[in-house]
Amino acid sequence: MSTTQIDRLRELLEPLTGKRGMDLEEIAITPAGRRRVLRVVVDADQGVGLDACAELSRVVSAALDETDLMGGTPYVLEVSSPGAERPLTQPRHYRRAAGRLVRAQLHQGGELTARIVAADDTGVDLEVPGEKGRKPTARRVEYDEIARARVEVEFNRKDPKTGGVDRDATHRSQEEA
Incomplete structure (x- = not known):
């Protein structure tokens, strides 16, 4: 059975991210001139900050240095969290987006824009405006x-506790954009 380079990287990196309470969301290798970019995207229930990305980057770099998974071609390692408008594809993505406004295309046609109230393993509870x-x-x-x-992305998201503008959410959204 043949395994791809991405599969082998996933085998190496999942234990490293799991140990830090993170989910390994994506691994991508793209050419960039004479070298490549290895992009590792991680997420966690409480979010992933810059310090966590930097620490994981050091750990991943050390682990890669001990293997030949990236071969002899130079590469740049990027460790990041998902973007503000990332697609929701797993139940955990919906759970982490609780309280956020989402836009969904439905298989039976139509589009739905609503706020996530809760999510479980089979579906999502929404509040449709x-x-x-x-x-x-x-x-x-x-x-x-x-x-x-x-x-x-909501720049003036309402604070569910007070009904007013959540200034922290506004600031976070602007940083994510």
């Missing part, structure tokens, strides 16, 4: 009904 002054409505959508979904 009311139109023309009507109250929001609750809706349950199973994952197999969703063709694709992504978080919408």
Whole structure:
């Protein structure tokens, strides 16, 4: 059975990320002139900050230096967290986006923009905004009904506790963009 370079990298890196409470979301190798870029994307329930990315980058670099997985061609290692508008593809992505506004394309056609209230292993509970002054409505959508979904960036997201603008969320959204 043949394994790809990405598979071998995943085998090496998943234990390193798991030990730090992170999920290994993506590994990509792309050419960049005479060298390559090895992009490692990680996420965690509490998010991943710059310090965590820098520490993981040092650990990954040391682990790669002990192997020949990247071959002899020079490469640049990038360790980052997912972007603000990353696609939601796993139940954990929806769970981590609780409270956020999402836009989903449904398999049966149509588009839905709603706020995630909760998510579990089979689907997501949403609050669909009311139109023309009507109250929001609750809706349950199973994952197999969703063709694709992504978080919408909100620069003036309301604080669910006070109903006012969540200045920290606004600041975080601007940093992520």
